[in-house]
Amino acid sequence: MTGTPRIDRVVTSGTFSLDGGTWDVDNNVWIIGDDDDVVVVDAAHDAEAIQEAVAGRRVTAIICTHAHDDHINAAAALASATTAPVKLHPADDELWQRVYPGTTYQPLTDGEEIDVAGLTLKVLHTPGHAPGAVCLHIPELSALFSGDTLFQGGPGATGRSFSSFPTIIDSITDHLLTLPPDTVVHPGHGDTTTIGAEAPHRQEWIDRGH
Incomplete structure (x- = not known):
């Protein structure tokens, strides 16, 4: 292990398509590791831009938080370039097959631990946005x-x-709001927040129902 483990963010742009609609989106791609080894979370839109940010480090895994096309559409190209395995919860297989018909990935399981650069990423299965949605703590x-x-x-x-x-409310309540309040939330789109900033608003989310 070389250097202090760190989190890098790359913002890539493209489209998200589902249910017959297509929308322009900006995605956060998260690169977690040290000067030698990293994992990539959500290889979106632009494999070359992600590789530039990896900057020659070894990619040990490409982890998909879910299989909506905007979160996985650069995964195969990045995997080919780095020989890293792609990991996805199998409850999202139908969505995956829409983008990559007939192809496979390494299945993620709830509670699984993925090690990189002296860090341990714990997989939390948090369905709601998609059946196979996961978070990484x-x-x-x-x-x-x-x-x-x-x-x-x-x-x-x-x-x-x-x-x-x-x-999704159950997933957030049971798996996320139980984390320490100072936990920084790094989402798939937009700015970071904290568990402590979001937790007080749970009832408001339920009341507005979206």
């Missing part, structure tokens, strides 16, 4: 990588296929 860095499960201002969207508002 790193206690050593007081960090949570929430994909599209939790944002600054509330839960991820649940108005499209494969999603459920009651389920």
